[in-house]
Amino acid sequence: MGKRLDISYVMPCLNEETTVGQCIDEAKAFIKENALRGEVIVVDNGSTDGSVKAALAHGARVIPEPRRGYGRAIRTGLKHTRGSVIVIGDCDSTYDFRHCGNFYRPLAEGEYDVVIGDRFSGGIESGAMPPLHKLGVPFLSWCGRMRFGTGVRDFHCGLRAVTRSALAKMRFRTTGMEFSTEFIASAAGAGLRIGQTPAVLRRCTKKRQSKLRTFPDGLRHLEYILTH
Numbered sequence: 331m332g333k334r335l336d337i338s339y340v341m342p343c344l345n346e347e348t349t350v351g352q353c354i355d356e357a358k359a360f361i362k363e364n365a366l367r368g369e370v371i372v373v374d375n376g377s378t379d380g381s382v383k384a385a386l387a388h389g390a391r392v393i394p395e396p397r398r399g400y401g402r403a404i405r406t407g408l409k410h411t412r413g414s415v416i417v418i419g420d421c422d423s424t425y426d427f428r429h430c431g432n433f434y435r436p437l438a439e440g441e442y443d444v445v446i447g448d449r450f451s452g453g454i455e456s457g458a459m460p461p462l463h464k465l466g467v468p469f470l471s472w473c474g475r476m477r478f479g480t481g482v483r484d485f486h487c488g489l490r491a492v493t494r495s496a497l498a499k500m501r502f503r504t505t506g507m508e509f510s511t512e513f514i515a516s517a518a519g520a521g522l523r524i525g526q527t528p529a530v531l532r533r534c535t536k537k538r539q540s541k542l543r544t545f546p547d548g549l550r551h552l553e554y555i556l557t558h
């Protein structure tokens with residue numbers, strides 16, 4: 331198991347060679363500025379580009395998870411963490427991991443068990459979110475709030491944090507994008523204290539393709555909400 335740390339970052343990664351290095355650097359900057367003991371874990375989901383090389387060059391621990399899926403990648407990464415607080419986020423440079431104080435502090439101080447980012451209060455840079463998602467995310471989040479009895483506003487924000495002890499009470503079964511919904515449902519079901527904080531969604535300036543497929547992934551969220 332190795333020694334306990336203050337913070338672990340878990341970044342699911344599928345072909346993000348242009349951005350993963352920057353994300354690792356930003357996470358490390360937060361760790362250093364706050365004098366924490368920390369680690370950055372990149373879960374490689376079968377990338378065929380230079381993601382693994384870039385992640386290693388920037389000093390991340392790389393965990394391979396060849397079975398595809400956003401949820402699968404994160405779940406595998408979580409098993410390898412050593413931090414008392416775990417921050418999860420995309421490595422596509424849309425979240426600035428230098429500004430994780432609002433995620434880390436309430437968990438480290440015991441105020442909450444889980445903190446979910448809210449891009450609608452944090453701000454969405456122009457072009458960072460397709461117009462359809464600006465309608466779909468609030469709609470699916472509303473469905474999720476009704477179904478799971480929580481006040482979470484942005485069910486699909488990729489930036490979120492959880493304590494190690496809370497994680498032990500959560501159960502996951504999903505493997506795809508619907509994991510972001512399951513994560514909140516599971517926290518609410520376990521009676522955990524869920525906080526929310528503004529998260530800025532940056533526009534990715536590098537050449538990259540979003541892996542999210544609007545309709546199939548949107549339907550997977552809806553299906554999860556309806557059937558669990």
Ligand SMILES: Nc1nc2c(ncn2[C@@H]2O[C@H](COP(=O)(O)OP(=O)(O)O)[C@@H](O)[C@H]2O)c(=O)[nH]1
Nearest residue numbers: 342343344375398399400420421422540541542
């Ligand atoms: N969609 C998707 N993303 C994956 C997968 N495996 C790892 N990822 C990573 O999960 C994060 C979320 O994907 P992204 O395309 O940014 O989705 P979006 O933020 O909802 O547009 C990125 O860091 C991806 O590299 C996968 O199988 N599918």
Ligand SMILES: [Mg+2]
Nearest residue numbers: 420422424488
């Ligand atoms: Mg993303």
